Amino acid sequence: MQFNEFRPEAVPPGAKETLYLDVAPLPDGEMLRLAVLVARGQAEGPTLLVLGGVHGDEYEGPHAVRTVFRELAADQLRGTFIGVPVTNVPAFEAGTRGSPLDGLNLARVFPGSRTGTPTERIAYQVGCLIGRCDQLIDLHSSGTHAAMPTLAGYYSNDSEVGRRSRAAAFAFGAPVVWGHPTVAPGRTVSEATERRIPWLYTECPGGGWLHQDTAALYGRGVTNVMRQLGMLPGDPEHEPPHYHLYGSGRIEDALAVRSSGFLLPAVRLLDRVRRGDLLGQVLGLAGEVHEELRANAAGVLIFMRTTPSVSPGDLAFMVTGEVVST
Numbered sequence: 001m002q003f004n005e006f007r008p009e010a011v012p013p014g015a016k017e018t019l020y021l022d023v024a025p026l027p028d029g030e031m032l033r034l035a036v037l038v039a040r041g042q043a044e045g046p047t048l049l050v051l052g053g054v055h056g057d058e059y060e061g062p063h064a065v066r067t068v069f070r071e072l073a074a075d076q077l078r079g080t081f082i083g084v085p086v087t088n089v090p091a092f093e094a095g096t097r098g099s100p101l102d103g104l105n106l107a108r109v110f111p112g113s114r115t116g117t118p119t120e121r122i123a124y125q126v127g128c129l130i131g132r133c134d135q136l137i138d139l140h141s142s143g144t145h146a147a148m149p150t151l152a153g154y155y156s157n158d159s160e161v162g163r164r165s166r167a168a169a170f171a172f173g174a175p176v177v178w179g180h181p182t183v184a185p186g187r188t189v190s191e192a193t194e195r196r197i198p199w200l201y202t203e204c205p206g207g208g209w210l211h212q213d214t215a216a217l218y219g220r221g222v223t224n225v226m227r228q229l230g231m232l233p234g235d236p237e238h239e240p241p242h243y244h245l246y247g248s249g250r251i252e253d254a255l256a257v258r259s260s261g262f263l264l265p266a267v268r269l270l271d272r273v274r275r276g277d278l279l280g281q282v283l284g285l286a287g288e289v290h291e292e293l294r295a296n297a298a299g300v301l302i303f304m305r306t307t308p309s310v311s312p313g314d315l316a317f318m319v320t321g322e323v324v325s326t
Helices: 060-071 089-094 118-132 160-172 188-194 212-228
Strands: 016-025 031-040 043-052 078-084 135-139 151-155 176-180 199-203 243-246 261-265 278-283 289-294 299-305 315-322
Touching (some): 043 118, 060 212, 118 188, 160 212, 243 299, 243 315, 278 299, 278 315
Antiparallel strands (some): 016 031, 151 199
8 A cells, every 4th residue: 555644544453554655755756665564453543663773783673673563463453563673764775874866864863844855854754643643662783883781771760651651661672772862853752752751772782784683683672662562462471671870872972083093992891891991992904003992971881883994083982870779
């Protein structure tokens, strides 16, 4: 089925269908479309929106969204599941973080524009989808050049949105949960926050290829949240997280290198570090030390660059806080 305006009510109760959402005309005369997977339960209930592929070099989310939809039994479902496997189609086709059509990062342009560039139009249409849901899950991984632990991030705020975001993140079942007291603008999750919709997002080590075990964990996590919301029967099935972290989720705040060379880490993800600890060195062609990078705060290493070749300004390491008691 194809619609210029997304209408999930066109899917009969108890059915699953793929809808196609027209987003923007392309220079070759074709239409940029998003495939939207919709499952409607026989009974009324919440609407869950799950996004994959907001960045084009992240593959666990798209695989998980398609798997959940394929395995979902609509006759057991209460409410509506909406899944967008590949949200940033131009970036996915190019295998890049941002769009080759306009150079923009989809995760930085929300709420977008109905008449803007292709990326801004995708953001606008996805924002409309977010406005229809009761819970947002945005499945990310770390892309090609960096790594993060497998985690579920949430809005840490003493409000109804914050409490529901936290509950969903803990139900998801990731080994790490990361609470954010503030939300940077331009994201899917900032759009959800503006609309007072609970959200969680995920990250994982990435690397520019598909980790099927992590994609399976993402699929189980989405199912856990559907159980937690009462959309599916049963209780979430997961272990408690190994780490509960707290702090800014702005990767732009990570330590950046000041020189070109070969980045040699001295730490691993989730290492606990003290302020001033050595995180890594930038080496020259013969192994001479151009630069040392040291922790600017005490905490847990949440982000690190994995591609050794670096240039000035490349983000290298990020440390965040930890919640001692949950």
